[in-house]
Amino acid sequence: MSNAVRVNYMYAPELFPTESRARGFAFVQLVGSIGTICVPFITDVVSSYAWWASSAVFGCAGILGSLLVYFLPETKDLPLPETLQDVNSRWRKNIRRASRGSTNSAFVMDVEAVRQVKKS
Structure with missing residues (x-):
């Protein structure tokens, strides 16, 4: 315990x-x-x-x-989420590592995947 x-x-x-x-x-x-x-x-x-x-x-x-x-869920080697959108993206596996020019150094939303989720 x-x-x-x-x-x-x-x-x-x-x-x-x-x-x-x-x-x-x-x-x-x-x-x-x-x-x-x-x-x-x-x-x-x-x-x-x-x-x-x-x-x-x-x-x-x-x-x-x-x-x-x-x-x-496994959290090893993953950055800590900063917003609720980051958490939702993590669980939907629509995350990719941050690239240059992103607003959040830990997460970048996959816009196309978000659009597909909204359609369904």
Whole structure:
């Protein structure tokens, strides 16, 4: 469980654009805190069924979390997004590396791909 907190601090800021990174990171921390608050209640309810049930529930939660990590997007060697458009472009894979004269040194929108998305 303590590794989940470390992932929040290392990985979550890379997912949010600069303009909303603090809010996004705060939301991730809020959800983690709500989960921490729920642990004693879950333990109390599940332990009433069997003495080993709380360990099984939290063990399964850890295994499920480790399996879901594979569905997170890769951020290695990618620049941090600066705007929400950069995030949308990243997930649609319509990004190309910045060229000379771009306004944003990290991203350049592929205008033709954006037009195709708007048409569909």
